[in-house]
Amino acid sequence: MKKFFGIQVLRPAVFTLLIVSAVLFVITPFSCRLTEEGIEIFPADTKAPSVENFSVTGASRLLISCSEKIVLDEICVLELDEKADSSQAEFTREADENLFAVANAITYSESRKCAEIELSAPTQVGKSYVFSGVIYDTTGNSLDFSQKFFGYNENPARLIFNEVRTTYSKAKMAPEYVEFYVLKGGNTFGLEMVSAANGEGKKYSFPSIEVKKGELITLHGRIVEGSEGSAIDELGDELNLSLAPESSDSARDLWKAGDDKIASNNDVLLLRDGVSLEIKDALLLSASGKEAWSKKIMTEFAENAFNLGIWNGGCLPENAVCTDGMTSSLYRSISRQNTSELAARYADATNLPDYIQTSPADWIVTDKYYSGKILVSGATPGYENSSNAYSAD
Known part of the structure; x- marks a missing residue:
């Protein structure tokens, strides 16, 4: 009787175990291996590669x-x-x-x-x-x-900062601008310009444009009300399409969307590769008397440019181009003074280094002057930079 009872109890247990095993076999793939203790069953790899x-x-x-x-x-x-x-x-x-x-x-x-x-x-x-x-x-x-x-850019152009104006007038339909000089011809796609004062969310990404060595590219900071139909991006060979104020028929005009300042008097501007974030050029701007940058991102940008050797002399505001005098006139700009020298030095583009070193000594704040009775502006978007330095005296 005891033997019969044991078999009766064991049979349902074995049957249940077989059913569970069969279900697990269907819904859970597994592998097995033979060990000294018996057969070891373990789940198989069911995770897709990432x-x-x-x-x-x-x-x-x-x-x-x-x-x-x-x-x-x-x-x-x-x-x-x-x-x-x-x-x-x-x-x-x-x-x-x-x-x-x-x-x-x-x-x-x-x-x-x-x-x-x-x-x-x-x-x-x-x-x-x-x-x-x-x-x-x-x-x-x-x-x-x-x-x-x-699509991949196999022939990227090399640009450098050339001129910046941080003031703007709605009445005269004259926005701020950042001008670039083309040291090596190629395609601009993949380049981006970012202002630390504005932050990453308001950077400008260059479209696909084939540019030539020696070109000037003016990136106008905004499309001022009243010039919507005439502020045209010049993406091809025709450089006289843009008819908005301060457009140039001899240089390339581009227009930044939005109504934010493209650059400020206290700022760190970077030109960089949009994918690798490799810095191609930098410009540090600050009013006098500042001991530290007002934003963490400004400090980071300045330190990165200095550590790479792009910006010489230091990474504090005191090591930046002094922008005193830039707040009150459309006729003033922050202008690079060694552009012609760089163009001659790197006439053979194969000799271009990874970075073009620069410092405050290469830049001045320009101002208007009179040539006879003709008023000549120190701000020259699309034209050769002025060398008439601003003086507070």
Whole structure:
């Protein structure tokens, strides 16, 4: 009787165990291995690989880095309509009408965690695209991955700050401006100008423009009321399209959207690469008598420019270009005085260093003067800088 009772109790328990095991087998993949104690069962890897980095390394090259060994499949690149909204970034591989390129070749790193993709067609600088593909790991887990990106700039232009005016007049439809000199021709896409006084959210990103060595580019700080139809960005070869006040027929005019000051008398301006954030040029501005920058971001920008060797002499306000006198006249500007010297020194653009060193000694605040009965402005957007220094006396 005891034996019969034991069997009766054991049978339901075994049956229940078998059912649970079968369910777990269906809903939970697992692996097993034989040990001295018996069979050890443990869950299999069901986590999809994650993308740690996606970068554009050339007009036809993309790089993907993942958390584990990978295999790529179903790769394609879609070209986005620049006039459409950003929802196009959600396009899938079925959107054949937008298909731009596929993978021509895939090269994996030795660890197989990185893959370089050579596309069947080169992207165009500044245009918008979406990469799409499936990423598998070695256990068969997959990740559908898509990423918006811009066409690679293989020939970036080299610009330097050349002139700044921090004052503006609504009545005279004359905004502030920042002028740049082109030391090396190329494309401006990827460059951005940021003012520490305004912050990162109000930076200016250059569009895709092919510029020539020796060009002047005036970035006007705002489109003043009344000049909306005549303040035109000159993105091509025609430099006389902009008819707003202070436009130049011999230089390139660009206009910043919004109504914020593009630069202030107490400021740190950076010209940098928008992707790597590598600083290309810097300009420190401060009124006299200031011992410290008023914002943390100003201190950070100034220290970065000084530590890189772009701005010489120090990173405190006392080491900046003195902007005294800039608050009261449209005829004054902060003007670089060694532009011609730099242009001659780097006439061969292959000799350009990573950074052009500058200091307050290279800059002055210019002022108006009379040539006979003609009033000549010290502010010269789109024209050669004045050398008539402002004096408080």
